[in-house]
Amino acid sequence: MTRGRFITLEGGEGAGKTVQAARLRDALEARGVGTVLTREPGGSPGAEEIRRLLVSGPVERWEPLAEAMLHAAARRDHLLHTIEPALERGLWVISDRFVDSMIVYQGYGQGADLGVLERLSDLSLGGFEPDLTVVLDIPVSEGLGRAAARAGSNRYERMGTDFHETVRRGFLARAESDERRYAVVDATADPDTVDRAIQKIVAARLPVLFDE
Ligand SMILES: Nc1ncnc2c1ncn2[C@@H]1O[C@H](COP(=O)(O)OP(=O)(O)OP(=O)(O)O)[C@@H](O)[C@H]1O
Numbered sequence: 001m002t003r004g005r006f007i008t009l010e011g012g013e014g015a016g017k018t019v020q021a022a023r024l025r026d027a028l029e030a031r032g033v034g035t036v037l038t039r040e041p042g043g044s045p046g047a048e049e050i051r052r053l054l055v056s057g058p059v060e061r062w063e064p065l066a067e068a069m070l071h072a073a074a075r076r077d078h079l080l081h082t083i084e085p086a087l088e089r090g091l092w093v094i095s096d097r098f099v100d101s102m103i104v105y106q107g108y109g110q111g112a113d114l115g116v117l118e119r120l121s122d123l124s125l126g127g128f129e130p131d132l133t134v135v136l137d138i139p140v141s142e143g144l145g146r147a148a149a150r151a152g153s154n155r156y157e158r159m160g161t162d163f164h165e166t167v168r169r170g171f172l173a174r175a176e177s178d179e180r181r182y183a184v185v186d187a188t189a190d191p192d193t194v195d196r197a198i199q200k201i202v203a204a205r206l207p208v209l210f211d212e
């Protein structure tokens with residue numbers, strides 16, 4: 001059994017990660033590739049319980065490193081109970097956010113030490129990393145505007161505009177530092193255009209599918 005591939009979608013609030021993760025899942029399934037669509041924080045029963053501690057309540061609820069540790073604990077559970085078993089069965093796993101969100105939100109955004117976060121990432125993942133990370137890039141005001149149009153708002157959406165600007169720069173900096181693993185997509189375009197851009201990247205980086 002050939003091991004599956006692991007693709008993560010990253011980017012700020014309202015960039016279109018959830019919409020595009022589902023579209024990529026559909027595109028892969030239409031080509032006969034078995035998939036698992038998952039998300040962070042969450043993605044396994046234990047990690048979904050931890051998610052509630054992270055996305056609800058007052059903005060100032062957690063000290064940044066403690067918050068990153070909760071994310072890391074959730075991620076380890078997600079890896080062990082959802083991601084690894086699926087990859088071993090040959091399924092392609094698509095995650096709506098992953099470790100980059102922790103490093104960018106708690107590090108760039110909230111000021112936790114980046115070196116400490118990298119160590120935390122290594123501890124929780126033991127060297128495991130995505131085969132491909134697509135960063136959906138959108139101006140902060142546009143992304144928050146889209147997110148605001150949805151019902152309710154979570155704890156991260158309520159953090160200030162400066163925070164979200166720093167987050168945007170953080171994702172772009174990480175993408176620039178490793179062009180093999182990351183690709184940046186302009187997320188301001190309409191959903192079909194973004195969808196096609198992502199499929200093109202997947203076809204180029206992780207061949208076997210998508211006859212052009
Ligand atoms: N390309 C697009 N053009 C216009 N609207 C879009 C586009 N993609 C998504 N949207 C809309 O913007 C909103 C946010 O999209 P989505 O929930 O996929 O973003 P997200 O990146 O998952 O946000 P969050 O980080 O808050 O979960 C949704 O209402 C969605 O329908």
Ligand SMILES: [Mg+2]
Pocket residue numbers: 017018019096
């Ligand atoms: Mg989403």
